[in-house]
Amino acid sequence: MEHSPIDRYARREGFLQKIHAGWKLIFTIALLFYLSFPIKSVFAPLIILGLCVLLLFLSRIPLVFTLKRLIFTLPFILLVLIMNPHQRIPFFLKVFDSIFLAFLFVTTTPFPELFRLLERLKVPVPFLLIISIGYRFFFLMKDEIEKVIRTWKIRGGEMRYFRMRDTTYIVSSILEKLIRRAGRLAIVLKVRGYNVEA
Amino acid sequence: MHIPDGFLDPKTIVITNGVAVLTLITTGRKLKRRVTPSLASIMGLSTAFVFVVNMLAFPVAGGTSAHLTGATLVSIMAGPIEGLFSVFFALLLQGFLFHHGGILSIGANLINIGFTGSVTGYMTLLFKKNPFVGGVMSVFAVLLGSALCAVELWFSGRGNLLRGIVAMELANLVPALLDGVVTCAAILLLAKRIEKWKMEIDGAQSY
Numbered sequence: 001m002e003h004s005p006i007d008r009y010a011r012r013e014g015f016l017q018k019i020h021a022g023w024k025l026i027f028t029i030a031l032l033f034y035l036s037f038p039i040k041s042v043f044a045p046l047i048i049l050g051l052c053v054l055l056l057f058l059s060r061i062p063l064v065f066t067l068k069r070l071i072f073t074l075p076f077i078l079l080v081l082i083m084n085p086h087q088r089i090p091f092f093l094k095v096f097d098s099i100f101l102a103f104l105f106v107t108t109t110p111f112p113e114l115f116r117l118l119e120r121l122k123v124p125v126p127f128l129l130i131i132s133i134g135y136r137f138f139f140l141m142k143d144e145i146e147k148v149i150r151t152w153k154i155r156g157g158e159m160r161y162f163r164m165r166d167t168t169y170i171v172s173s174i175l176e177k178l179i180r181r182a183g184r185l186a187i188v189l190k191v192r193g194y195n196v197e198a
Numbered sequence: 199m200h201i202p203d204g205f206l207d208p209k210t211i212v213i214t215n216g217v218a219v220l221t222l223i224t225t226g227r228k229l230k231r232r233v234t235p236s237l238a239s240i241m242g243l244s245t246a247f248v249f250v251v252n253m254l255a256f257p258v259a260g261g262t263s264a265h266l267t268g269a270t271l272v273s274i275m276a277g278p279i280e281g282l283f284s285v286f287f288a289l290l291l292q293g294f295l296f297h298h299g300g301i302l303s304i305g306a307n308l309i310n311i312g313f314t315g316s317v318t319g320y321m322t323l324l325f326k327k328n329p330f331v332g333g334v335m336s337v338f339a340v341l342l343g344s345a346l347c348a349v350e351l352w353f354s355g356r357g358n359l360l361r362g363i364v365a366m367e368l369a370n371l372v373p374a375l376l377d378g379v380v381t382c383a384a385i386l387l388l389a390k391r392i393e394k395w396k397m398e399i400d401g402a403q404s405y
Contacts, residue, residue: 029301029302032203032204033211036207038355094204095203095205097204098202099297102293102294102301130284131287133238133241134242134249134284136242137245137246138246141250171380175387178243178246182239182240183239185239186236189239190235
């Protein structure tokens with residue numbers, strides 16, 4: 001049950017970490033919008049890629065961490081190359097740059113700062129609460145899945161073949177536990193005096 | 199079904215995000231007033247559920263992805279507007295934190311996954327949460343969403359419309375059927391329990 005916080009390098013003394021989240025968001029969106037225009041040469045995407053790499057080093061984000069985070073998007077990007085025979089390289093660079101830009105923004109911005117930014121953008125407080133609950137539940141769900149599978153294996157279950165009965169047992173017990181957790185959370189919110197108007 | 203950034207052209211980005219923002223603003227006003235502790239936690243759970251099932255994706259035609267959506271199920275369990283917002287929050291977290299989907303393509307992804315799930319969820323509610331109807335509607339939502347995804351890519355000048363639709367429908371057929379089975383089973387097992395639980399928490403006296 002190891003969790004790797006996405007914003008673990010957000011508090012380092014680096015270039016992007018010092019810039020306000022709002023400015024970073026504007027910069028990211030502006031570059032993403034520029035990249036959405038049809039680009040025929042590799043020149044502009046290469047400059048943006050170079051800029052991303054420079055910002056990566058200035059922000060002191062380890063290269064191994066970056067590669068690990070970006071590697072799971074590779075199957076999708078490779079398919080882009082296969083499916084787009086014309087202008088393969090510019091298109092590949094465009095998509096890769098877009099992912100890289102989003103990665104830089106998120107990695108250098110602490111999670112609470114993202115929430116403050118959303119608050120300033122007038123996102124209602126109940127919605128922020130739901131987003132934060134959803135984010136936490138994601139990791140809880142991961143933990144529950146691991147726990148249930150481990151219990152099931154200890155009891156002699158095998159994962160070698162897909163069996164409807166076993167899958168139903170695993171899925172239903174995960175949902176059951178999560179609903180119980182959601183119930184407890186709702187009671188905690190009520191006890192702490194949660195108010196829609198607050 | 200998730201379209202990453204860099205795939206859509208500016209006109210498609212503006213149109214899809216415009217439609218999404220207008221819908222979220224109009225429906226969000228209603229939702230904001232009725233968020234209770236039980237609804238907040240069930241929506242948080244729905245967000246995480248959509249998040250998890252969407253992450254189990256495999257690449258398909260044109261560089262997008264095929265996966266279960268869970269959108270119809272959450273719209274049935276929490277309500278159509280609540281379901282739409284749960285999908286939106288899940289897409290926000292995915293796009294920003296896990297780079298699955300995109301930031302500027304969030305409007306298109308919300309139309310493909312959230313709108314279709316919300317509408318089919320609402321239609322299932324009209325049939326009093328019939329599990330079979332829920333399952334069929336869920337299959338329909340995934341297939342409709344993948345067709346819309348192909349239309350958006352075509353509108354952005356990426357490939358042939360007919361070939362795109364056929365490829366997307368074929369790739370999403372198995373995930374759609376699985377989504378239908380999961381929705382049907384979940385309605386059978388959980389719908390009444392969630393209703394009872396919501397009544398217990400929101401109906402209880404303050405502590």
